[in-house]
Amino acid sequence: MLENLLIGLQEVLSPYNLLMILAGVSLGIVIGVLPGLQAASGLAILLPLTFYMDPIPAFLMMVSLYMAAEYGGSITSIALGIPGTPPAIPTCWDGFPLTQKGLAKKALGVSIIASSTGGMIGAIILAVAVVPLATVALRFGPTEYFAVAVFGLSLVANLAGKSVIKALISVTIGLLIVVIWVDVFTGYPRFTFGVAELLEGIPFVPALIGLFAVSKVFHYIEEERTGIQKFPEMGGSQFPSLKEFKSLIVSIIRGSGIGTLIGIIPGAGATIASLIAYGEEKRASKHPEKFGTGVLEGISAPESANNGAVGGALVPLIALGIPGSGSTAIMIGGLMIQGLKPGPLLIAEQPVFVYSILVGLFVAAFFQFFIGTLGIRLWLRVIRVRASILMPFVLGICIVGAYGLGNSMFDVGLILVFGILGYLMEKFEFPLAPVILAIVLGGIAEDNFRRALAISGGSYAIFFTHPISLVLIIIAIVSFVIPFIRMRRRKGASL
Amino acid sequence: MKKSNVIIGVITLGLAIFVYIETLGFPKEIVTPGAPLASFFPRIVAGLLGLSSIPLIISGIRAKPEALQAIKWRGIVKVVVVMVLTAVYIILMPDIGFFILTPFLIVPVAVIMGERDWKRIVAIVSLFILMAYFVFFKGFGIMFPTRIFM
Numbered sequence: 001m002l003e004n005l006l007i008g009l010q011e012v013l014s015p016y017n018l019l020m021i022l023a024g025v026s027l028g029i030v031i032g033v034l035p036g037l038q039a040a041s042g043l044a045i046l047l048p049l050t051f052y053m054d055p056i057p058a059f060l061m062m063v064s065l066y067m068a069a070e071y072g073g074s075i076t077s078i079a080l081g082i083p084g085t086p087p088a089i090p091t092c093w094d095g096f097p098l099t100q101k102g103l104a105k106k107a108l109g110v111s112i113i114a115s116s117t118g119g120m121i122g123a124i125i126l127a128v129a130v131v132p133l134a135t136v137a138l139r140f141g142p143t144e145y146f147a148v149a150v151f152g153l154s155l156v157a158n159l160a161g162k163s164v165i166k167a168l169i170s171v172t173i174g175l176l177i178v179v180i181w182v183d184v185f186t187g188y189p190r191f192t193f194g195v196a197e198l199l200e201g202i203p204f205v206p207a208l209i210g211l212f213a214v215s216k217v218f219h220y221i222e223e224e225r226t227g228i229q230k231f232p233e234m235g236g237s238q239f240p241s242l243k244e245f246k247s248l249i250v251s252i253i254r255g256s257g258i259g260t261l262i263g264i265i266p267g268a269g270a271t272i273a274s275l276i277a278y279g280e281e282k283r284a285s286k287h288p289e290k291f292g293t294g295v296l297e298g299i300s301a302p303e304s305a306n307n308g309a310v311g312g313a314l315v316p317l318i319a320l321g322i323p324g325s326g327s328t329a330i331m332i333g334g335l336m337i338q339g340l341k342p343g344p345l346l347i348a349e350q351p352v353f354v355y356s357i358l359v360g361l362f363v364a365a366f367f368q369f370f371i372g373t374l375g376i377r378l379w380l381r382v383i384r385v386r387a388s389i390l391m392p393f394v395l396g397i398c399i400v401g402a403y404g405l406g407n408s409m410f411d412v413g414l415i416l417v418f419g420i421l422g423y424l425m426e427k428f429e430f431p432l433a434p435v436i437l438a439i440v441l442g443g444i445a446e447d448n449f450r451r452a453l454a455i456s457g458g459s460y461a462i463f464f465t466h467p468i469s470l471v472l473i474i475i476a477i478v479s480f481v482i483p484f485i486r487m488r489r490r491k492g493a494s495l
Numbered sequence: 496m497k498k499s500n501v502i503i504g505v506i507t508l509g510l511a512i513f514v515y516i517e518t519l520g521f522p523k524e525i526v527t528p529g530a531p532l533a534s535f536f537p538r539i540v541a542g543l544l545g546l547s548s549i550p551l552i553i554s555g556i557r558a559k560p561e562a563l564q565a566i567k568w569r570g571i572v573k574v575v576v577v578m579v580l581t582a583v584y585i586i587l588m589p590d591i592g593f594f595i596l597t598p599f600l601i602v603p604v605a606v607i608m609g610e611r612d613w614k615r616i617v618a619i620v621s622l623f624i625l626m627a628y629f630v631f632f633k634g635f636g637i638m639f640p641t642r643i644f645m
Contacts, residue, residue, distance in 0.1 A: 045635060165550050169507055172544040176514065179540060183533035186526050190533060191517065221577055221608055222570035388610035389619050392601045395581070396623045399600075403593075404637040412585050420578060428499055450530040458529035 001355075005127060008355030011056055012363055020057040021360060024064025025367045029375065031065070032072015032084045034397060038205070039069035039085070040326040041404070047334055055338040056356045062331050063314065063357060064364035070270055070306045071115035071368055075375075078107045078299070079383050082213040082394065086204065087270035087306035089212065089436055090278035094291065094298025101294050104383055105376060109238035110299045112372035113245075114252050118304030119365030121256035122263070122311025127358040130319050130347070138320065140265055142451035143462050147472035148265060149445035152272055154476035155279030156434045164484070166430045174438025177202050178446070185450060197410040204439055206402045206411040210418025211425075211432050213398045217391045218423040238376050244296060251281055251297045252304045259305030263312020269325045270309035271440055275433075277305030283482060311361060317342060318354055500555030504548045511545035514538075573607050580604070593639035594624060 011017065024046075031042040042065045050058035073085030074095065081096030083089045091111065098107040140148075156171045180191045181201030192198040240248060255277040262273035281301035282291045291298050316322040321343035323329035335342050340350060347354050382390070402411045422432055456462035464470050518534035518541070525532070584600045598620045605616050631637045 041635060165547055165554065168547040169503075169544065169551065172540055172547060175540040176510075176537075176544070179537045183521075185530055186522050186524075186533050188522050188533050190521065190537065191514075218574045218577065221604075222567065222574045224567075224570050224573070224609065386610070386615075388605055388608035389615055391608060392604040393619055393623055395604060396597060396601055396627070399584075399597075400627050400631050400637070400639075403639065404631055404635060407638050409585060409589055409640070412588075416578065416581050416585060419581075423574070428503055430503075446536045449536075450527075454527045454530035456529060 001127075004351045004355040005359060007352055008357075008359040011352060011356040012060065012359045017057050017060055017356075017360070018363070020053075020061040021064045021364050021367055022371075024061035025068040025364055025371055028065035028068025028070075029072040029075075029368075029371065032069040032088075033075050034084060034401060038327070039066045040330060042069055043327055043330040043334075047330060047337070050334050051337055055335075055340060055353055056360075058334060058338060059331070059353070059357055060360040060364070062334055063310070063361050064367070066313075066327055066331070067119050067307060067310045067361065067364050068368050068371075070310060071112065071119075071303070071372060073306075074111040074115065074299070074303055075108065075379050076382075078104060078111060079379050080216070080390075080394070082216050083208070086208050086436075086440075087274045087302070087309070089208070089271070089433070090274050090302035091299055092212065093278070093433065094293070094295050097292070097294030098296075098299070099383060103294070104380060105238040106240060106296070107294075107299055108376045108379055109373075110240055110248065110296050111303050112369055112376070113239070114248070114255065114300040114303040115307045116365045116369035116372070117252050118256040118259055118307035119310060119368060120362055121253070121304070122260045122308035123358060123361040123365060124311075125257075125260045125308075126311040126314055126361065127355070130315055130354075130358075136264070139468065141466070142448040142455065143466045143469040144472070145265075145444055146448040146452055146463065147466075147469040147476070148262075148272075149441040149448065151472045151476040151479065152276055152279075152441045153437060153445065154480035155276060155283075156437060156480075162429060167434045170425065170430050170432065171434035171438045174435040175442045177207065177435075177439055178442035184447065185454075197408070201443070202414065202439075203405065203411060205405055206414040207418045207439055208436065209398050209402050210415040210420075211422035211435060213394060214415050214419025215422030215426060215432075217395050217398075218419060219426065220387050220391045238373070240296060248296055248300045251300045254280065254284070255301040255304030256308035259308025260312040262305070263309030264315045265312075269313070270306040273309040273312075274302035274306040275437055275440065277301040279479070283479060288483070307365070314357070314361070318346060318357070319343075321346070496560060497555045497558035500551050500558065504552035504555055507544055508548035508552070511541045511548060514541040514544070577604055577607060589640045592641045594628070594641065597624065597627070 012021070027042055027046075028039065031039065043062055046058075046062055046065060050062065053061075069085060070087055073083055073088030074091045076082045076084040077088040077091040078095035078099055081092050081099075083092050095107050095111070098104065153171065156167055176191075178201070180198055182189050182192070182199050189199055239245075258277045258280060259270070259273040262276060263270065278291075278298065278301050281297050282288045285291065285295075285297060287295075313325060313328050317328045317331060321332065321341070323332045332342050335346075340346065340353065398415055399412055402415045403409070405411050425432060425435070452462050453460070462469075463473060514537055518537050521532065521534040521537075523532065580600060580603055584596060588596050601620050601623060602616055605619065610616055627639070632639060
């Protein structure tokens with residue numbers, strides 16, 4: 001393996017390949033910054049270009065873009081409180097409060113450190129354990145997927161904010177959104193009320209844009225914030241102090257590990273990874289009550305997780321030929337265009353290609369760190385733009401981003417509907433995070449719950465006889481209960 | 496009493512009942528043996544919503560009277576106007592076209608937000624249109640509705 005890694009390193013360090021990584025990282029950051037556009041959009045654009053390129057530089061550019069887009073989403077999360085990509089949602093919760101405290105520079109610094117470290121750790125895990133991890137991922141069936149979804153949903157108590165009841169209502173609203181579509185088992189249209197566009201369900205990204213970006217525009221309008229946002233002076237270093245960094249190391253390692261592991265599971269992806277990493281970080285923290293008010297761990301955990309998930313997502317792609325997400329499906333297309341067959345034989349037949357990609361992912365994380373660091377000053381300028389100019393622009397970008405997802409005006413309508421819903425929910429102090437958690441995980445939970453019962457002939461024992469599922473369900477129960485016990489202990493916490 | 500919690504609780508309870516009633520019309524034939532019916536999950540969710548609504552209503556009734564806060568009607572009216580403008584924009588866009596109609600959304604929103612410098616407004620509209628054209632239309636190949644022109 002070491003020999004292959006050295007050959008891969010030699011390949012990656014050629015000027016042309018380094019240039020491709022640089023291009024991929026730069027484009028990825030820009031795509032991540034724009035709400036609505038995700039890594040998959042950028043990869044789809046690159047795909048026709050790769051046809052004219054050799055396999056290694058083509059794929060290096062694609063993985064670099066994929067990774068950097070996950071980081072790019074955190075920039076608007078921190079600067080404006082608007083997530084650029086779904087995996088950057090949890091970054092908003094502490095990133096924007098830090099900006100309001102005048103610590104945007106440090107928040108962006110922590111984000112780039114955590115993202116790049118997460119990317120590197122993901123690449124290392126990928127290089128060391130690609131084959132055994134892929135074997136574990138193959139053992140995931142409906143029961144395990146259901147258990148993962150339940151585990152994710154159990155984090156609702158960690159994301160509750162002031163009121164657990166309101167968080168539960170938020171999560172059920174998210175689950176209600178998920179049940180709107182054609183039932184896959186019977187073909188019966190549930191809650192579609194004759195609207196053809198609803199037969200495929202409510203798409204996630206317009207819902208996200210509406211809930212988190214359009215609602216934010218409405219809040220700015222209501223509060224009549226017109227001029228330059230009056231945040232405290234943004235002085236100081238962009239990087240955390242040595243003491244702060246030491247306190248973040250565990251969070252970054254934990255986030256990267258969670259991200260890589262979740263990323264390996266096909267269909268799970270960076271959004272679930274970052275939500276779970278945030279929830280776990282809050283659960284493990286000695287001061288969970290400070291989460292949401294602007295703590296650095298609230299940035300480092302989700303950011304390391306969503307970049308770690310990139311390395312994880314490449315495991316089933318390279319080792320098994322299974323695309324775990326839209327982005328990796330496009331990358332499989334890229335491999336096939338190059339005449340390569342993703343799957344178990346790829347490592348044996350194309351070791352130079354595979355190890356070049358693994359090393360390239362590591363190098364891309366380095367490039368991301370330097371480009372991201374250089375960009376911090378630029379992103380800080382965005383905060384200084386007058387709200388009366390910035391917010392109409394953001395609204396326009398939201399509309400274009402939503403429309404671009406499927407060239408559909410229905411998606412644009414959805415961002416308005418979800419924008420109004422998000423605005424009203426925040427106004428009446430209902431947390432938005434559980435809605436997103438439910439939208440992401442609800443469908444996975446229902447589908448796999450029913451599939452598992454179909455396999456077992458209706459026996460619920462199937463969820464407790466599969467070891468991975470059993471462990472995850474136990475962790476889910478513990479994860480759900482612990483915040484309640486903590487709340488009981490802390491007098492004054494309201495139901 | 497905290498009126499907002501009571502009202503929202505009643506609305507969500509009503510929603511839960513509505514969802515449950517809707518599921519009564521779902522197919523009852525077993526297509527896949529062992530797998531729960533299409534109504535199973537929505538009913539669980541409706542139940543959870545209903546169960547969560549009741550404590551919200553009760554806590555709302557029990558809560559001490561809220562200190563009357565001055566409602567910022569001006570801000571709320573502005574939000575409603577922007578919501579209506581956006582809805583009209585969405586309805587008209589397929590017939591009028593993205594590039595023609597978009598300035599008629601961005602300019603009023605900027606003005607509603609208090610922007611009075613026309614140079615800045617023209618600059619932001621131009622920048623947005625150029626970005627939409629070169630990045631999204633040309634770059635990403637997004638086919639905007641272009642009914643009247645182009």
